[in-house]
Ligand SMILES: *[C@@H]1O[C@H](CO)[C@@H](O)[C@H](O)[C@H]1NC(C)=O
């Protein structure tokens with residue numbers, strides 16, 4: 001127990017010392033990094049179990065046997081730029097099991113001849129930039145496991161490997177870039193010749209000026225890199241014979257921008273025609289012409305990669321084995337009259353189509369002001385990349401591409417409305433990339449024929465809607481990238497029709513509108529986060545804080561909607577109630593209205609009648625024969641207002657009642673009879689008069705009871721009843737004696753001032 005604690009304690013102390021000395025452990029007890037710690041010794045505290053030690057950028061000066069603690073498991077040792085000047089013969093004795101040793105950038109003055117020879121398990125030896133003049137100064141005889149030997153940026157003069165290297169069975173890489181090799185003799189390649197065909201030879205940036213004839217004849221290499229190796233066109237002529245007969249799978253030629261030599265632009269490439277190769281990579285720092293006789297030397301290639309190459313005339317070659325062709329930043333010139341780039345592409349040759357079957361053919365061209373024809377002869381083409389090509393697409397461009405699976409057109413621009421035609425008959429298409437094309441609108445029928453489309457990329461456009469998704473042809477869609485568009489929302493009808501198999505939907509970086517009008521969309525987003533790519537990158541447009549869409553709470557919209565609905569219902573009910581009330585009491589409202597109007601006008605008006613007579617038209621005979629006869633024609637004459645006779649035509653009856661009758665008369669005579677009580681009009685007139693007179697604070701109503709009426713009915717007409725009780729009234733009796741008295745009293749009542 002105690003021992004264990006002590007052990008643990010020791011371990012942690014060791015660990016503390018180690019971290020203080022050597023920065024961070026990368027993987028405990030396996031990987032350590034002492035990168036840039038300015039250490040002048042290798043700490044003895046590094047655990048013996050360490051497998052990987054990065055000791056680059058320190059100050060070691062001299063490597064001796066005792067410098068290293070015993071690290072039997074150390075496999076990878078990086079001593080880059082440690083200011084090492086001396087390496088003793090026994091320097092690596094304690095780290096004998098290394099498989100990778102990096103000594104890059106040490107200014108070696110003394111390099112013990114057999115120091116590295118103890119590393120029998122080494123796979124990779126990096127001796128870059130150590131001032132090495134020759135491999136002969138080192139003994140590497142025992143390194144039979146060596147696979148990669150990197151000798152770049154030294155001053156080595158000869159490509160030859162020591163004779164014993166033939167025992168390096170798995171040797172694959174000899175990197176001699178940036179050395180001082182100017183001559184290659186036939187003998188120099190004899191070891192390489194015996195090593196088998198798996199070796200990559202990098203000779204870039206060596207000033208090769210002479211290659212002895214036969215130096216490469218019959219040599220089989222996996223790859224040869226000759227970037228920036230030939231300094232002038234004269235040299236190219238001189239080395240051609242020496243390269244003759246080389247067999248290589250991958251040939252890399254051309255030059256870089258920061259080329260070491262002056263005269264590299266437009267160097268002849270004729271030497272490739274004496275080499276047998278299957279793949280060619282040609283990169284030029286400045287675009288230059290590739291003559292057709294050079295192109296013909298590529299006829300047996302399975303892969304052609306051309307960067308910054310101007311192709312003049314494409315003749316109809318037989319590219320029998322071509323599987324992939326990549327032209328990056330290339331140009332096709334129009335020198336051949338009447339032929340555009342596409343027409344004259346090698347693959348469009350009718351003889352060629354058959355041999356292109358099952359071809360994965362990549363074509364990435366920058367067409368210069370191309371007028372775009374069709375690709376009818378490319379019916380076996382499976383892969384077409386026209387990204388950033390500045391092509392003017394015509395509607396028939398892709399006609400005939402009946403095997404096309406992948407079409408990339410990023411960074412192009414399209415004429416309006418072209419999408420309804422452009423993709424017709426591309427029934428095998430599975431991947432379509434239309435990113436960064438400034439597309440604003442996709443017509444619904446655009447993808448009509450794309451029944452097998454699985455991956456659609458619309459990133460970086462100006463799309464506002466996703467309506468095209470509802471098309472039945474997109475049912476197989478699995479991946480949809482619509483990030484960086486202008487999509488504020490997707491309507492519920494589109495959401496319901498989203499392809500069932502969709503497993504990745506990228507809507508990030510769209511100005512999503514987080515408002516209650518979008519609740520269905522936002523709820524959809526929240527419920528489909530597993531399908532959406534980077535849902536946390538979907539932020540709300542309007543929010544100043546750039547809040548995430550997934551943090552928007554659509555439930556508060558439900559509450560708000562409930563409140564809105566409730567308020568609306570209440571408002572509707574209130575309006576209905578009010579209308580019902582208005583309807584029911586319209587009569588009284590009208591009535592109040594009239595009263596108000598009359599009250600306002602009363603001050604200006606003089607009475608033109610002595611009395612206004614309210615009566616039922618059934619009692620008209622009595623009114624005309626008795627009342628008018630006795631009152632108007634008696635002495636002094638009294639002017640009565642009768643609605644039938646005196647009301648002005650063209651005015652509403654109510655207005656007449658008020659203007660002419662009630663307001664234009666000093667008194668009101670009410671002729672009460674059975675008919676009067678039955679008539680609502682009469683009652684209305686009476687109530688109007690009564691209210692009016694109450695308003696004027698005088699009671700100038702004269703009531704004539706024309707016949708016996710039921711008390712009950714009078715009581716119902718409350719106001720009248722009240723009147724009858726409070727005031728005197730006249731009762732008509734049809735006999736002569738009482739009549740004389742009746743008329744006298746009536747006349748007196750009318751004339752009476754109030
Ligand atoms: C690093 O170490 C060397 C020698 O030990 C010394 O000369 C130099 O000043 C040190 N540099 C720093 C930054 O500590």
Ligand SMILES: *[C@@H]1O[C@H](CO)[C@@H](O)[C@H](O)[C@H]1NC(C)=O
Pocket residue numbers: 114117118142
């Ligand atoms: C190289 O290998 C031989 C034989 O296997 C051995 O005798 C010799 O000591 C080794 N050299 C070194 C430097 O380890």
Ligand SMILES: *[C@@H]1O[C@H](CO)[C@@H](O)[C@H](O)[C@H]1NC(C)=O
Pocket residue numbers: 155157180182
């Ligand atoms: C390269 O080799 C030539 C002799 O072939 C020699 O004159 C020249 O100094 C060497 N250059 C360097 C940088 O070592």
Ligand SMILES: *[C@@H]1O[C@H](CO)[C@@H](O)[C@H](O)[C@H]1NC(C)=O
Pocket residue numbers: 172196197198
């Ligand atoms: C060539 O190297 C590869 C690995 O780079 C290896 O798989 C293959 O077996 C080697 N072929 C020969 C013939 O050594």
Ligand SMILES: *[C@@H]1O[C@H](CO)[C@@H](O)[C@H](O)[C@H]1NC(C)=O
Pocket residue numbers: 276296297298299300
């Ligand atoms: C291509 O291969 C054929 C035979 O397979 C050969 O006759 C022809 O010369 C080769 N062409 C080139 C340019 O290597």
Ligand SMILES: *[C@@H]1O[C@H](CO)[C@@H](O)[C@H](O)[C@H]1NC(C)=O
Pocket residue numbers: 399400424425
């Ligand atoms: C599309 O395919 C059909 C049937 O294969 C063919 O008749 C039609 O001409 C083709 N249309 C275009 C525009 O290629």
